[in-house]
Amino acid sequence: MALGLLALPLAPTASADPLLFGSPTLPLPELGSEPDLLFYGQNGTVMLNIPVPQGMTPESLNVTVQLPVNVRSASVTVSQDNRLLTSVELPPEGGPLAIPLNGVEVQDNSASVLVRSYLLPVEGYCLDPSNPLRLANSAITFVGAEASPTTVADFLPPVLRRLVIQVGESPSRAEADAVVRLATAVTAHYGAQHPQVVVESLAGPAPVPGEGAAPLERHIVVSEGPDAGLSLVGPEPLPALLISGPPSELTNQTRLLTSGVGRFALSSKAVAGPLKSVPQLARDETTIRDLGQPGVNAIALNPQVGVNLDQTRMGRSVKGVRVHLIGSYTPLPTTIGGQVVASVGGEIVARWPVAPSGTIDRWVEVPDRLLQRNTTLAVQVNISGDTGRCGEFQPVTLTIDGSTVVTSKAAHPPVVKGFQSLPQAMMPRLQVGLDMDRDPLADLIRAVKILTGLQRVSALPFGIEVTPIEEAVSSPHPAVLIDAEGWSHPQIQLAIKAPDTVPMTLDVLDDEGEPTTLTLDPKVRFGSLQTVVHDGRSILVATSNGGAVDELDNLLTWLDADARRWSALNGVGLVSVPGRAPVTVPGGLEPDTDATATSSSRLPWLAAGGLAAGAAVVGLVWLVRRRPSSE
Structure with missing residues (x-):
């Protein structure tokens, strides 16, 4: 059961134990990001969030440079908290490039860096705004070696490739319930990393793990038993985790691993008290901030942003979706005309002329027939007039605030089939x-x-x-x-x-x-x-x-x-x-x-x-x- 993620060859160096990674190179999809970094216009930015395995530090960002046409020279910088880490010139012919990440700081097993591009077009030519600089097949090379978990709190690593859940050949209802809850909780915890989750039978009647785990892999044994708790068992350097308890307690013990309480389990064994799993209750009215978007903005000649209407974030199937767009755009001079256009899937659902104040305060209805599991409402400012030879008119900033309200009704049965x-x-x-x-x-x-x-x-x-x-x-x-x-x-x-x-x-x-x-x-x-x-x-x-x-x-x-x-x-x-x-x-x-x-x-x-x-x-x-x- 292998996930179809883009894979780059690993180049581990020798480490103290063959089960532990030494200086691996991990493709961005394994780190929860898209494989390609895209930079639009002469100056583009991408915020890159890097989960860092314990015991390691990011050393370089490895990419394949694909330049747009009519570019005379190009460079990128990498910074962290307004501190410049590196600046490199991109090869004119494109190709592989290692961008150093010297001096990057890691906090809570994560590092965030801002990558910024600078493109200079060939004299007499304009850059195509739809043709980006692409840093393809991106991967991170780390230095150091994977740390062995010694407590329940650090059992799950920041980067997980594979989770193996072991259970008896005839699992009880309580064991089956705990396994399914554990598998989905870990999947939700790691999000876009998409770790492979495998269920296997124990080798014997005793709750003893089988073979040791591979690098960036963890094994968990789920077994009914009189003693409730989570404990590290099995051989070093990558022990397994045993989750045990009577039927009434087994599911509760499972919740500890991915709950906020788990980080306090600073020993090789922990016992969870009552932990309740309360699913989100859906509401008829929410904001895009509550739906995961604190606000969206874009800067361009004809800027466009997307408001994500994710029904899984709304917690139910919906119909009758209305969006109260609140935001602003750069006021346009009288010599420049324009309109604001809202669309879904390329179909325009609303349009109105730009206002001198540059404010957006408009209700937009999303037709039920255009709804999907995740629907994007695109909002764009289209301008017309003399904008210069290469669109040299001052770029327009478009912002949709996180306070934008989304209203909906429960759909029973769902309108999305x-x-x-x-x-x-x-x-x-x-x-x-x-x-x-x-x-x-x-x-x-x-x-x-x-x-x-x-x-x-x-x-x-x-x-x-x-x-x-x-x-x-x-x-x-x-x-x-x-x-x-x-x-x-x-x-x-x-x-x-x-x-x-x-x-x-x-x-x-x-x-x-x-x-x-x-x-x-x-x-x-x-x-x-x-x-x-x-x-x-x-x-x-x-x-x-x-x-x-x-x-x-x-x-x-x-x-x-x-x-x-x-x-x-x-x-x-x-x-x-x-x-x-x-x-x-x-x-x-x-x-x-x-x-x-x-x-x-x-x-x-x-x-x-x-x-x-x-x-x-x-x-x-x-x-x-x-x-x-x-x-």
Whole structure:
């Protein structure tokens, strides 16, 4: 289960122990940042936040320089707290470059530096404002060696590549609940680093960890037992962490690791008192500051900023979104005209002429049909008039304040269909239904892959409770249901199911997003991940037909191999059949619609193979139906 992150070769030097890194080079994606640093215009800036493993110090920023056209010379500076660390000239032909970070200060296992670019265009030419200086494939080289954890407080490192959670071959409900909560809590804690999370079986009945951890890897054993607490166990220099306790205490002990209280666990063993996990309660009115944006600004000839409307930060599925934009822009002289334009996905939703005062105080409505899990409301000041040969007119500063108000209403059912409705439609709490009698460990492994995937696309953690699948099926709460060997709960109808007798062809999208077809017949074995709205609650079902458990596992492994795949999912289902990559079933069913009914206003996505007459369609199980274009 390996994440598809950009990787640069590591160049560790010799260290005291082969399990500990010595002077590694880590690509920015492993540090939670984008792989490329982009600088627009003649002077651009990027704030780079670097998590620093204990025992190490950043030594250099390694990049591949890609200059825009018509540049005569270019340089970059790196500073920290208004203190210049380095200034380097960029090679005119581009290529690899190591930018020294001498003198950088590390505080609380982190260092923040400001990288600033200076470009000088060829005489007589203008820089293209849409063509940036790109420092590609960026990585940080560190000096020093990874420090071995000696207390519970420093068990989780600032940079984590892989977490292995070990549990018994037949985990109890309490152990399964603790494992899923732990996996999602660690995923939320590390955010954009996207560490790989793996669940494995213990080698024996005793709660003893297996082989030692690799560099930037940690092992955690979860086991029921009479003694509650967290303790370091196993061989040095990278011991494992044992989380134990009776069923009523096990989940509470798990919370200590990623809670704010954990930093005070300054010994090799700690016992957590009562720790409550309280999910965020959604509100009808909030501000973009509360949604993670203290304010946004841009300086350019036609500056543009983006206001992120993240439904996972709002803590629910929403509709009727209105944004009260509060801000300002540089007042324009009378010889220059302009307008302020608000748009979503390239579609203009509001525009108004610039005001002499340069103030912005305007309500903007976001149409429900443009909403996604994360919607960006773009605000731009467009100016016209004589701005000089290369736009030499004084650049305009556009600012949207953090006090900008966002109002919304709860959407039940969600207006965003399918995978784009998750996980916000399941917030603040969801249930995870496992078959605790058949193969609980296998279902637990599947649950961790699904829940960590959902957590990666969520800006906030969400509450989780593991239950037997029968309990989750009959519950009124949102749920993730895992019935790996075949769907055996007909009270919840699935949109994708095998036909009874006649092969059918489904219009789908491949893993590149290109249209293709998938033919299903009664004998085909497939695994699927499907979204369902049943009795007003959102459900995600992981299942197969004909016992095709391997196809379901292939599908989940494919999703887990690249952290970007979950965020890119659209449609109502994902299907895996032998011999090809999983395909996406586009579209969505309206809530409370009978999946087997047909009508002239709703056309099926599927066509029966070999059928020449419409009468032959009677009695077939239609897999997925398309929403009419008028909706």
